[in-house]
Amino acid sequence: xxxxxxxxxxxxxxxxxxxxxxxxxxxxxxxxxxxxxxxxxxxxxxxxxxxxxxxxxxxxxxxxxxxxxxxxxxxxxxxxxxxxxxxxxxxxxxxxxxxxxxxxxxxxxxxxxxxxxxxxxxxxxxxxxxxxxxxxxxxxxxxxxxxxxxxxxxxxxxxxxxxxxxxxxxxxxxxxxxxxxxxxxxxxxxxxxxxxxxxxxxxxxxxxxxxxxxxxxxxxxxxxxxxxxxxxxxxxxxxxxxxxxxxxxxxxxxxxxxxxxxxxxxxxxxxxxxxxxxxxxxxxxxxxxxxxxxxxxxxxxxxxxxxxxxxx
Numbered sequence: 001x002x003x004x005x006x007x008x009x010x011x012x013x014x015x016x017x018x019x020x021x022x023x024x025x026x027x028x029x030x031x032x033x034x035x036x037x038x039x040x041x042x043x044x045x046x047x048x049x050x051x052x053x054x055x056x057x058x059x060x061x062x063x064x065x066x067x068x069x070x071x072x073x074x075x076x077x078x079x080x081x082x083x084x085x086x087x088x089x090x091x092x093x094x095x096x097x098x099x100x101x102x103x104x105x106x107x108x109x110x111x112x113x114x115x116x117x118x119x120x121x122x123x124x125x126x127x128x129x130x131x132x133x134x135x136x137x138x139x140x141x142x143x144x145x146x147x148x149x150x151x152x153x154x155x156x157x158x159x160x161x162x163x164x165x166x167x168x169x170x171x172x173x174x175x176x177x178x179x180x181x182x183x184x185x186x187x188x189x190x191x192x193x194x195x196x197x198x199x200x201x202x203x204x205x206x207x208x209x210x211x212x213x214x215x216x217x218x219x220x221x222x223x224x225x226x227x228x229x230x231x232x233x234x235x236x237x238x239x240x241x242x243x244x245x246x247x248x249x250x251x252x253x254x255x256x257x258x259x260x261x262x263x264x265x266x267x268x269x270x271x272x273x274x275x276x277x278x279x280x281x282x283x284x285x286x287x288x289x290x291x292x293x294x295x296x297x298x299x300x301x302x303x304x305x306x307x308x309x310x311x312x
Contacts, residue, residue, distance in 0.1 A: 195220070
């Protein structure tokens with residue numbers, strides 16, 4: 001695995017590359033371009049960048065209008081603040097199936113140092129429940145590049161792209177992103193860990209620990225949350241002894257809920273969800289917050305062992 005830039009830096013770099021290729025691509029931001037990474041685009045294509053101020057509702061409405069004019073619109077802000085524009089996203093973008101690309105940065109504990117109000121753990125649930133809306137949660141900068149490149153070409157539906165913490169290494173070096181498909185990052189027949197975003201790194205770390213006790217964990221990267229790979233979940237339930245989900249998001253409405261829905265309807269098997277409980281989080285360092293809210297490799301190892309114990 002190789003070192004990689006932050007997801008925000010990768011976002012800005014990819015926007016610039018796509019801007020060269022797609023002359024109709026425009027970028028909007030809500031007064032946080034340096035934080036989101038879109039500042040790189042305004043420096044390269046100043047006439048195609050719209051600084052909307054602290055007005056996410058206006059940003060989404062403007063992006064919708066630009067898309068109606070044939071533009072490929074990427075609109076970015078802190079994930080926690082995009083909820084201000086929920087009505088505009090629902091009624092102006094999603095109901096009309098406009099191909100606006102909404103990018104939420106600083107999700108999870110990525111903004112831990114900036115205070116708990118910027119820590120967002122509800123966004124996947126909100127966007128996943130919205131008809132017509134695609135939802136993607138890339139694991140690293142390489143996959144983010146592939147997600148954005150796909151969305152600059154396929155303008156069939158609106159999309160939400162969630163950017164959380166940046167892993168130290170590239171998780172998806174040997175696999176390619178395909179919308180609606182999970183990528184298998186590690187083989188295993190004992191237990192399956194299904195993860196996305198920053199927690200993909202934690203899942204691979206947990207699998208290494210489990211392997212020391214001769215427990216082989218399959219690791220699936222579910223960066224495509226909607227559409228999603230139902231077949232991969234069914235195979236995990238039938239080919240391994242249980243499933244653990246790992247997400248830097250609430251356990252309500254996110255990846256764990258998605259897997260539980262499939263298990264209720266299409267397959268059977270034990271499930272443990274590792275994520276943030278039904279609570280508002282606190283300010284602090286990412287290390288302390290990971291421990292407090294259970295987003296650690298140790299928590300994943302414990303959950304995997306619990307799943308296996310139900311089958312013994």
